Amino acid sequence: MITRGRYIVIEGNDGTGKSTQVRLLQTYFHEQGRSVVTIEEPGGGSAPTTPAARYLRAVIKNGRLQRDPEINLALFSAARRELWQHSIAPALERDAVVLAARNYLSTLAYQGYGEGLDLDHIRKTTALFTDARYMAPDHIVVLTMNDDAERKRRLAERSSSVRLDAFESRADDFQYSVNNGYAALARDMVLPVVECIAPDHRKTPAEIQAEILRIIS
Template sequence: MTRGKFIALEGGEGTGKSTQAKLLVGALTERGIQAILTREPGGTVGAEAIRKLLLDPPGEGWGHRAEALLFAAARSDHVERLIEPALNAGTWVITDRYLDSSRAYQGGAGGVGDSSILQLHDIGSKGLRPDMTLLIEVSPETVAERLAQRDGADSDAIGGRSAAYHGDVARTFRQISQQDPRTFSLIDGNADIETVHSRILEAISPLLGESD
């Protein structure tokens, strides 16, 4: 059986990843490709429990190192119980966030360091990487408008951090994408939903066998 493809959608807050991930699964299904949608942190019972701890933390919350460990634990369960079995069964897996979010948020903006995040990933998830990562980039002004509409005055523990922190996240994402241009595709997310969706379909066309 042919192994499924693994695609991760990445980006900062308010870039439209969740919407585009859903649209991508729908487009693949229309093409007769079996595909599932998942997210990080989350995707399995254990990982969803850790998600609650991360986004609504007890007490004073987690430091960046503790966050990195929790994300790595959630991802380990996610990979072992959902992602790998699905890929081995020939199913395409589309995830809303994956490893590179940890590299950008905890590793870069949080100061934990990229090598530490990658080491945790090697231990917890055997180094599994996506076949393609779609990095959606949106201007800070557009992000602010979208978050105001989506969250109002309520944000989770990570999304509600300072503009400087999220600026560091965006810069780290771009740096990561430049390190591995072969598997990264930068998507301009400033346009309307359907236009961004079309850009994503164009980007994944090599995986679909629709281009060289």
């Protein structure tokens, strides 16, 4: 197993600001003099990727292509193998910091809790396609948003400029199942959680970043 580098994953449902936090962390680690690679699963980010990974990402994101949960698991697993072999593992080998928006935890939440696949089946399948280091990042931080109206507002704002993908556009009951899944996974895996909405205000990206840095430092 690769022991060099740092592999940090920011997780959470759509609209929680994962990509924003990855960008802020990228700036932070660059200022510390570290080499940084960013990943946006499936198949995106700053790291060199492959035509296969880009193609798989396009298929996965396409909401007009109907498929069952097992096909989704197969597509994500194939994309993760490409990412691991060609982007994440080489970056860790050269002692870089890998910052990822999503990891296999997303498939546990979306295909497990959202679409009903067995969680152990998802874990075993992912392990076959990746590596022990992929399965156990140095840090996984889960972003939550216990304000459904705010989450919908953010997705509506995004949909004004880009088409929502196959999972962002799913019905409310699916989104609730995914949210509940993230809460259960964080509890069962003892993962740190950062809530994006304070009791009296919406946290700024800088406030959320400060909480994440306290966790990973």
